[in-house]
Amino acid sequence: MENDSHAYVAQVAAAIYPYVHFVHARLKQKGASELLGLTRSMVEQGIPLQQIVVNDRVDVALLTLAGAVQLPANGLPAQDVKGLLPKGTRCGVSVHSLEEAQIAERAGADYVLYGHVYETHCKPGVVPRGTAQLERICRLSNIPVIALGGIQPHHIPELYHAGASGIAVMSGIWEAESPIAAAMEYRQMVDQIVCSRCKETRVEEFRKKYGQVSGEEI
Numbered sequence: 157m158e159n160d161s162h163a164y165v166a167q168v169a170a171a172i173y174p175y176v177h178f179v180h181a182r183l184k185q186k187g188a189s190e191l192l193g194l195t196r197s198m199v200e201q202g203i204p205l206q207q208i209v210v211n212d213r214v215d216v217a218l219l220t221l222a223g224a225v226q227l228p229a230n231g232l233p234a235q236d237v238k239g240l241l242p243k244g245t246r247c248g249v250s251v252h253s254l255e256e257a258q259i260a261e262r263a264g265a266d267y268v269l270y271g272h273v274y275e276t277h278c279k280p281g282v283v284p285r286g287t288a289q290l291e292r293i294c295r296l297s298n299i300p301v302i303a304l305g306g307i308q309p310h311h312i313p314e315l316y317h318a319g320a321s322g323i324a325v326m327s328g329i330w331e332a333e334s335p336i337a338a339a340m341e342y343r344q345m346v347d348q349i350v351c352s353r354c355k356e357t358r359v360e361e362f363r364k365k366y367g368q369v370s371g372e373e374i
């Protein structure tokens with residue numbers, strides 16, 4: 157049964173991975189062998205190792221050679237973990253405050269996941285931290301801050317406006333009637349924001365070089 161459910165999760169993950177940058181292998185309530193099984197199923201389903209983020213277990217990341225490992229805020233220091241894993245393995249830390257974000261950055265994290273920004277049933281009874289705190293953490297961090305928690309596609313513009321470098325979504329995709337359609341919708345929204353930013357930057361560069369110019373001329 158365990159293997160069947162891994163295979164199902166891995167199949168769905170394999171269907172959505174073309175629309176996302178990373179897929180997390182995360183089984184909070186299970187042991188290392190289950191997480192290893194899930195990660196291996198993901199690889200068997202064709203998800204590139206570089207796109208898999210193993211949560212919590214450095215040993216599983218090491219055994220599978222996943223592209224990244226996601227550590228809890230009170231976990232091992234990122235720099236030490238990176239010393240154990242193959243060169244280039246990314247190390248993210250899940251944080252819930254500016255203080256934790258700064259500790260993670262000093263410890264060598266490549267990025268932080270910050271949450272939860274909005275109300276989510278995954279964190280019942282815990283008040284969401286909101287976009288003002290997200291904005292502060294983004295402003296005071298020198299590594300990418302990825303927003304997490306209760307994110308719906310319509311939140312994406314304000315999250316990027318607050319300085320987030322990306323978003324992480326669990327229930328919005330996994331509990332959707334069609335996880336693939338949901339992943340596509342999130343991705344489309346992210347691409348729109350990133351493209352409009354690229355255009356703004358190009359207009360600004362053009363303006364600096366050639367003087368006044370309208371966006372349509374570029």
Ligand SMILES: Cc1nc(C(=O)O)sc1CCOP(=O)(O)O
Pocket residue numbers: 250251252270271272275276277278279304305306307324325326327328
């Ligand atoms: C897994 C997780 N961690 C969080 C944290 O704050 O550390 S919030 C969260 C839930 C993910 O959000 P959703 O399911 O609403 O996308």
